[in-house]
Amino acid sequence: MDYSKFEQMAANVRTGVIKAIAAAGSGHPGGSLSAADIVTALYFNEMNIDPSNPKMGGRDRFILSKGHAGPVQYAALALRGYFRHEDVLTLRKLGSNFQGHPNMHEVPGIEMSTGSLGQGFAAAGGMAIGCKLSGDPGRIYVLLGDGELQEGIVWEAAMSAAHYHLDNLCAIVDWNGLQIDGKNDDVMKVAPIDEKFKAFGWNVVVINGHDFGEIFSAFDAAKACKGKPTVIIAKTHKGRGVSFMEDQAGWHGKAPNAEEAEAAIKELGGEF
Amino acid sequence: MADKMATRQAYGQVLVEIGAKNKDLVVMDADLSKSTMTAEFANVYPDRFFNMGIAETNMYAAAAGIAHTGKTVCASTFAMFAAGRAFEIIRNSIGYTKANVKICATHAGITVGEDGATHQTFEDLALMRTIPGMTVVNPSDGVSAKELIRQCVDMNGPCYIRLGRAAVPTFYAEDDEIVLGQGNMLRGGRDVTVIATGIMVAEAMAAAEELAGKGIDVRVIDIHTIKPLDEEIIIRAAEQTGKIVTAEEHSVIGGLGSAVAEVLVKNCPVPVRMVGQSDTFGESGKPDQLKEKYGMTAKDIVHAVHSLGL
Known part of the structure; x- marks a missing residue:
């Protein structure tokens, strides 16, 4: 299958990330770029959503638990038609709706305010419970960083999601291997991620997080799995797409x- | 004052009552359902009850998630582990997101008793009232607890409801007017006002009775809603009685006493004495012994009134 249109869209998303962060003068490019293909796959193929009706009943929901990657979500939502591209360029500026970490009451399409790590994942579990209670067919997607897995609340939430058989919940771990102070393995080893989630009762799928074929197949596998939640462990590269930022x-x-932004945008070959 | 009932018991009963009418009510607990009294709801509505295990931070973030699908959530554990352990989760995932979650926290204060210092929270009102948009409620008896919980469930937005372990005298009648955000003057008086909250309201009433015998006319106000605070009733009391004593089963740092002082210093500065837990941890003991040792009885209120020159 030809995934070039998704690859081009991901380049556009990444371009939005660079433009917004460069305009802000601060932000988190590395983890936004590593997650760009996953986020593109969700907003442009996987999820049942309607930009003209962000609160549509029965919609799928995406929660960015690694809220510091807000620019990737803002850029994807803008490209999907939730708001104007130029709005995103007000990122992190006083009075902007585009906060350093996403605020659900200020930006359409944001389902949960996140930023304090681990909480978006736990809230996603709650949404999965709420949807099941209401007979709402929407699925809950939640993206975590690998460093984020060091938060204790993540494992509390992993336990309860399996306990309550939340098969409408699909977590994705952006496994880029790096965090602020260095490699996960040096700062605080979280590996083996797959074995940990398996032990907590999850369906585990390990993929290349930059391969759209593998990403789409993983989402299909998640939907096919009944009785337990699925985690997609997506091997990625921090800073993906901008050679001087990679890894x-x-x-x-x-x-x-x-200067760096100009070089990055040129290399990405996207439009935003 | 014939009957006695713990406010947590009132909570358990009113949850079942509300659950019958409100099908969107979801209740959560963290392995303390028999103590917090949510077990009564769990028995009647098992499909809408979620035991989250001994994992309070996940419970409160998940409560926010459930609320954001259109439900009203009452999530319970001991006050120490709600306001204390889960503070930052409550602040960011419930407060900041304006989630319709009622944090119904039981076993607050010194009257937890024998469990000792690790379980006796004196900081919860201080912590919760600093969160923007958080309604903070501390009922004084079973009747007012039920009515205030009903009103909290009816409003949309986060609430912190502080409940106690020990049985306390019931002095409100079922048809008394109890309104969220409005203090109740339980006794008129001209010489001094005791502004009390929670279980200290009963102590304030006893103190007022004792002081009446000495010719001191004490006004007693129940501030069951710490936030939003009924500033009017407090300012009026200061203007009319000129002296204020606050009484709470909570640290004198940051709770009712501080909230009252914040109002008075701006509007009507008068002498204030604060009865509550001094800046110290508690210990094991029977509730009544602890109240006496740590200075949270009618006698301590009487002393505070006398210290104002009366």
Whole structure:
């Protein structure tokens, strides 16, 4: 199958990320770029959503538990038609709706305000319970960072999601291997991620998080799995798409200057 | 004052009553349902009850998630582990997102008793009232607890409801007017006003009775809603009686006493004395012994009134 239109859209999303963070002068490019293909797959193929009716009943919901990657969600929502592209360029500025970490009451399409790590994942579990109680067919997708897995609440939430058989919940771990202070393995080893989730009673799928074929197949596998939640462990590269940012922990929370941004945008070949 | 009932018991009963009418009510607990009294709801409405295990931070974030699908959630554990352990989750996932979650926290204060210092929270009112948009309620008896819980469930938005372990005298009648955000003057008086909350309201009433015997005319106000605070009734009391004593089963730092002082210092500065837990941890003991040792009885209120020159 030809995934070039998704690859181009992901390049557009990444371009939005770079433009917004460069305009803000601060932000988190590394983890926004690593998640761009997953987020693109969700908003442009996987999820049942309607940009003209963001609160549509029965919709699928996406929660960015790694809220510091807000720019990737803002860029994807803008490209999907939730709001104007230029709005996103007010990121992190005083009075902007586009907060440093997403606020559900200020930006249409944001389902949960996140930023304090681990909480979006736990809230997603709650939404999955709520939807089941209401007979709502919507599925809940939640994206976590790998460093985020160091938060204790993540494992509390993993336990309860399996306990309550939340098969309408699909978590994705953006497994880029890096966090602010360096490699996960050096800072606080979270591996083996797959074995941990298996032990907690989850259906586990491990994929290349930059391969649309694998991403789509994983979402299908998640939907087919009944009786337990699914986690997709997506191997990714921090800073993906911008060669000088790739696999560099230093680009976790640093904005490119004008020159770097120009080079990044040129390399990405996207439009935003 | 014939009957006695713990406010947590009132909570258990009113949950079942509300659950019959409100099908969107969901109740959660963290392995303390027999103590918080949510077990009564769980028995009647098992499909709408979720035991989240001993994992309070997940419970409160999940409560926010459930609420954001259109439900009203009452989520319970001991006050120490709700306001204390889960503070930042409550602040960011419930407060900041304006989630329709009622944090019904039981076993607050020194009257937890024998469990001792790790379970005796004196900080919860202080913590909760700093969260923007959080309604903070501390009922004084079973009747007012039920009515205030009904009103909290009827409003949309986060609430913190502080409930106690020990049985306390019931002094409200079923048809008394109890309104969220409005203090209740339970006794008129001209010489001094005791502004009390929670179980200290009963102590304030006893103190007022004792002081009446000495010719001191004490006004008693029940501030069951710490936030939004009924500033008017407090300012009026200061203007009319000129002296204020606050009484709470909570630290004197940051709770009712501080809230009252914040109002008075701006509007009508008068001498204030605060009865409550001084800046110290508690210990094991029987509730009555602890109240006496840590200075939260009618006698302590009487002393505070005398210290104002009366």
